[in-house]
Amino acid sequence: MSNIKINKTIDNFKSEDLDWSLIQKEMKNKLGSDVYESWLKKIDFVEEFNNYILLSVPTRFIRDWITSRYLDQILQTVKNYKKQIIRIELKIIDKLEINTESKNHLKVESDKKNISFLKDNLFQYNRIDPNKRFENFIIGSSNKLAYEASLKVSETISHYNPLYIYGGVGMGKTHLLNSIGFKLKQNNKVMFISAERFMYQFVKSIKSNDMVRFKEYFRNTDVLLIDDIQFMNGKEAMQEEFFHTFNALLERGSQIIVSADRPPNKLARIQERLKSRFSGGLVVDIQKPDFVLRKKIIEKKAEELNILYSEKCKISSEIQNYISTEITTSIRELVGALNRIISFSRIYNKSPNLGETKVILKDLLNLTENKVTIDLIQTLVCKFFKISKNEMLSSRRSRYLVRPRQTAIYLTKVLTSKSLPEIGREFSNRDHTTIIHSVKTIEKLKEKDTEMADNINKLKNQILYSNKNNEI
16 A cells, blocks of 8 residues: 555656756766766756657757757656656757746746647647747848748738748758748747658558548648758659648638749659649749858857857957858858857867868868869979979979979879879879879878978968969
8 A cells, every 4th residue: 555655656756847957967977077067057948848848058059969969868868757758849048038038937938839839649740940030030132032022921821822932952941931930820820841741741641540630730720831842752642642732721821831942843753733833822032142141140140159158259350251251152051160160169268260260161161173273283383392394294203303293193182083094194194003103102201201291281271272363
């Protein structure tokens, strides 16, 4: 009898709210003080729901780091205290916002409403991120039309139906879809899901013989946001279902917003009738960000980071300008570049100079191969060793010519994707075995001769980063 009472007491204890301090203490013991102080200490408990908990972290970088490395272990620790918790949501809230919310309980209550999750259903999936809103979407000439169209749809449902937004990777499409969903879900039933996730739930519903619930849910929403629609390519059965869902929502007067990486007519292996439906609404694109927009984004993000890490992360205007100039591919890469610099600053407790920044961001920088030509390499090597190009390319084997020749061949192999025969042809039709010998010789000399290693690095930097004057 006493055992039954004890068990009931334990069950009652486990049904209470989680004691986050106990979980933090256990994670500190499991992962060590260094990991705890650097990452886990920054996690704050926000709210507990039916079968998941909402935690907060101060920055996107910390959220991504924790998600990729420690989230599974945190979840397992939480489940030791409460088995019904099946997932963890991480929200980005800075310390100032947390302090404000602690003074105003109504704010927490509104956040509860902002968590778009489905109670007791097979989906249990949420894509709406409260951190991605119209207020923090940075506008420029390349994305203004898409922004204005998204804002209009969030004010007047079915004004443009469907709204189709397309653009390259990391241009802000998902941010705009999230902003629409975040604004509309206060008064509407909103579903924001990726095409890949839609396919997963579709297949899962077929296997579990639960297609009725699948249809009912997707066809009874007020706003349907589908991200990355191009991933439906070739999935005929799913396209069929989506087509009927699309028509049902239009008849109901619901709003449909779709994003993709290309315009409707360029979608591969997508049914023509779906392409036609997509083209029947408003189609807008997000182009690559120009320098002005890139600079605005860098300045805004740097300002946010300076608030969080003011003692360690002062990013100079020189570095901000450099990143804005060199990284032109996507907004996501711009933010990624800043995250790398912040990581460097926190590890070495100093802000990097321009040279260090180039090394940190070497794989992100816009150093396309057409900048690095064999002719450029030969020219700079000859200039460095004070010989003429004719001498370097000659058949003479004098020591003062062999070393520069081997250096140029080595740098060509390292800095271009040319094959050995192609390199040989550019060096007076030398045999590919000569090219291999030259590369191996320089690699060995670099290990033994520090002066040689320094010369190679100087030449490499000249070729990669100081060649703009040579191109004019």
